Amino acid sequence: MNRPLRSNEELVLSRRTFLISSAAATAVFSFAPPASAANFLPLPDPFKAEGGPLFEPTIWFSIDANGITSINIAKAEMGQHIGTALARILADELEADWSQVRLVGVDTDPKWGPMITGGSTSVWSTYPVFSQAGAAGRMTLIEEGAKLLGVSPQSCVARQGRVESDGRSIGYGEIVRRGDLSRRFNADDLKNLTTKTPDKRTLIGKPTRALDIPPKTKGQAVYGIDAEVEGMLFARPKLPPTRYGSKVLAIDDTAARKVKGYVRSIALDDPSGTVPGWVMVIAESYPAAVKATDMVQVSWRNDETAHVSDKDLQAHATMLIADPAAGAVLNTGGGDVDAAFGQAKSSIEATYTTAGVLHFQLEPVNAMAFERDGVMEIHTGNQAQSFILPVLSKALALPPEKIVMRSYLIGGGFGRRLNGDYSVPAALAAKALQRPVKMILTRADDSVLDSIRSPTVQTLRIGFDADQNPVAMDHAAVAGWPTKAMVPIGLVKGTNGALYDPFSIAGADHWYDMGITRVRAINNDLAQKSFRPGWLRAVAPGWTNWALESFIDEAAHKIGQDPLAFRLARFTSRGINAGSAPNAVGGAHRQANVLRRVAERAGWGRKLPANSGLGLGTSFGQDREMPTWCACAAEVEVDRKTGVVSVRKLWLDIDAGSIIDPDGARAQAEGAMLWGLSMALYEGTDFANGKVRDTNLDTYTPVRISDVPEFDIAFVDSTEVPMGLGEPPTTVVAPAIGNAIFAATGIRLRRLPIRPSDVLDAIAHT
Structure with missing residues (x-):
């Protein structure tokens, strides 16, 4: 074991099969195994x-x-x-x-x-x-x-x-x-x-x-941001006005030359198209690079995305949903959905939206690069080396066997470092200067560059027969697609021949028996060229399950049924919902089991004080081929004068098969629930002038410690195949809270995050 370098010393792919098969297809690199860097x-x-x-x-x-x-x-x-x-x-x-x-x-x-x-x-x-x-x-x-x-x-x-x-x-x-x-x-x-x-x-x-x-608690652990090598220079990027549509026209570094330690500014030539319009400001120290970057003046030629706003993205998504030919149709068992709706005696329809979400990981993205013995070394924390190595090869015009990525601990990933775009500019700068270059983004730079969870628009419909049984369901979701941006080989062909990103729609292909079902995944092409959509903890189920589980509640109330009873009646485990070995043994019955368990522990049906309510949300996690069955109950209190929603307690039941690490499993569940809570009530950003509006914690406000409710987490004792735990609990918290708000007030909120102003506006219009 070596210390890190330091100055003094198939036809239809699931999300998960995509992760494996697409990497195998793109990871054509080959080189002699290097000594471990970290x-x-x-x-x-x-x-x-x-x-x-x-x-x-x-x-x-x-x-x-x-x-x-x-x-x-x-x-x-x-x-x-x-x-x-x-x-x-x-x-x-x-x-x-x-x-x-x-x-x-x-x-x-x-x-x-x-x-x-x-x-x-x-x-x-x-x-x-x-x-x-x-x-x-x-x-x-x-x-x-x-x-x-x-x-x-x-x-x-x-x-x-x-x-x-x-x-x-x-x-x-x-x-x-x-x-x-x-x-x-x-x-x-x-x-x-x-x-x-x-x-x-x-x-x-x-x-x-x-x-x-x-080693983490003793300060001995080494992260990417700690990587050092003798003789390295430091860099901070001068980010262009747009993610893709800017071209450098001129650089004026007159003022920056007065900064002690400033070296030069270079416009990057990136054949991979990963960081177009970037200017790297180089200095002998990081403080000098930060200061000089603020002084460097750059003229760019920009495209129309420099003026894109959140309103533009939402309006474009709404227009796309209205086109019945838009998008790809998933395989949900077949049948003529339109005919089924035509025969339905009644129906319900609603549109749900979500704001963009930043990763905001503790360690800003960074990379250190240098060439040694003809091999370009990239020292950084990264979640998907197999995705970025082919991109680096194209950017550097080097054969893949001449590039190696050294592994480091990551100070928070959450999907941000599945996109290794930040390694490209460091490597390009090192190549141009023929010296080691370490690039670190400031918090604001990191937020602007972030591969955010795309804002979304979703429309859902359910049709009922004369006996109030569902006979048809339609779910269309519009979003920017991370796979299209970063690993397009991972796009999947729908039943109508159109390609879609499985990460943009997973969760909508639920385990409920709702009659003939159609799920449509639609790419927001305006979002796609305005920013780089990213994978963020739970990815699509973070928005699809918010809409699905909230709408299931709406449907239950429309026909006068208890939301718990309505759900349980739909988990029939028939047809495609029967489950299969080895990963989904038991099918929908296992999802029904966690739902029953959590409802019982939360005391479903008990009388609560005025303006308090109990709500439910359930999910199979993310992938039908690898389900982690989850159910959440939320107890909330709503202040009608201020619009503030206080979450008193969250209950969670999880069936993830065999639990490998009990303490780690609980920590994962707690972290996922916290982020689910944060994205439900506190966390989200809008677009303005082609960028995210919020770039630091003064305006971007994740959940604070004072807002954390009591957690009651239980795991199903199981010897089935072990499943994933890091993300599924994230997906059930927001709908449980939204449904609890309805139970407390009678108002239905359909946008995340739920701000106090949204609550007050809804109350004023009821």
Whole structure:
């Protein structure tokens, strides 16, 4: 393990199959594996044997002569403790001593496969691979340990880093020192191995120490913003008025030359089109770069997006929805929706909207780049190296094998660093100057450049028969598409032949039986060229489930039914909602189960004080092929004089299959609920003059500590396949709050975030 460089030392793809297959298609890079630039734990490690024999049966882990197990983590660590979760899987099967497990953050190399951390896929996609790798190691250690003990392998068991037989034992470190551990397992070998049954697990689902917390709390952890190398220059970008439509005409740095340490300003030539119109201001220190950038004057030629406003984006989206031919139609089981509506005896229709949302991660985006021995090195925290490497290749006019990305801890990602656009300007500047360049964006720069969650417009309809049963449902959603912006190979073909972004519509393809259903995904082309739409925690279900679950409540009230009873009656598990092995066993019945559980715990139906209400929201997470069943109940109080909505308590039930890391799972759920609450009531930005209006925390106001309600979180005890946990709970909070506001006041609010002014305006018009 090495210290980071420092100056003194298929036809139809789901979201998740898209993450894997599109990366495989775009990640054509190939190079010799470099030394790791930033391992998760501080070095040197006094417990790790330097040199000497290593047991390395697969690429995923090794055991040294001291018995230290080093597990290679190809996922980005950004505060979600993914290293601990994944290491548990392998260490459990390996029967490693947890106190002797170390995490190793790896750099880009094709052998790791697609390097993407997003969509709550890490545990789900890694579980079978790491289970089999651990089983291979345990089996081999038992066989070799038996030889050294002079007994049969059948008489041996592995426990806590030792092989035991009839009161005698030998440690893994000694087996590595004395045994023949040359055996290697390829992917086919691993697939044929038998792994533990749930009752044999010793680490999975059990309380254990998170491996990444000690170095973080001691200040030893190294993030991308910490990367240093001798002789590097610092850069801050002078951002153009538009994201794509600006061209540099002239640069006047007369005033900037008076700044001590200022070097020069350069207009970037970017063949990849990632950062058009950028000017990089270079200095010998970061403070000098920040100061000089404010003094540099740049003239640009801009396109029409320099004047785009939020009103323009919403109006354009409304126009697109009105066109029945616009967009792509998802496969929801078929049938003539229009004919079904024509035969319906009654119907309900509503339009829901959401504002744009910023990532606002704690660590602003940054990258340090330099060329060494003909290879361009990019030092940064990144969630999707497999997405940005081909872009870097085009931008730098270098073959992919001449580019390597070094891995660092990330001070908050939430999907922002799935877009590695910020690595391009640092690399271009380093190439132009032939010196190492470290670029750090200020908070305001970071907000302007952010790949925001797109503002959206959605229209929904439900038709009922004479007995008030749903016979048809239509859901159309307009948004900017992140996949179209960053990995267009990931677009999917709809039943009408049009392409769509699965990240822009997931969640609308629900598990309710609503009769014949049509879901339409429509790209807001004006949004697409005005900003760079991004993946933000939960992505589409953050808006589709807000509209869906709020509208389900509306439909229930329209026909005079209890919202809980109406939902439960729709979870029939028939047809496409039956579920399938291995990921969706039980289908809609599992979603009904978490809904019943949360309603019971919240005391659904109990009498509440005036202006207080209880609301429900439920979801399957994000992807039908990998559902995490969630249900939320929210209790709110509405102040009719001020319009302030106070959330008193949130209940959450989750069925995510087997829970790998209980403490991490709870932390993920709490974080997701907090962001769901924040986006429901506090967090959102508008567009003005081609940019987001809010660029810092004086006007962009996420939830504050004083506004955090009581949480009551429960997990379904399950041995099913482990699913994702980082995002699904985010999707159920806003509709639960919106439905609770209706229960408290009788007003239906259809835009996120719900501001006090929205509440007062709705009250005034009722």
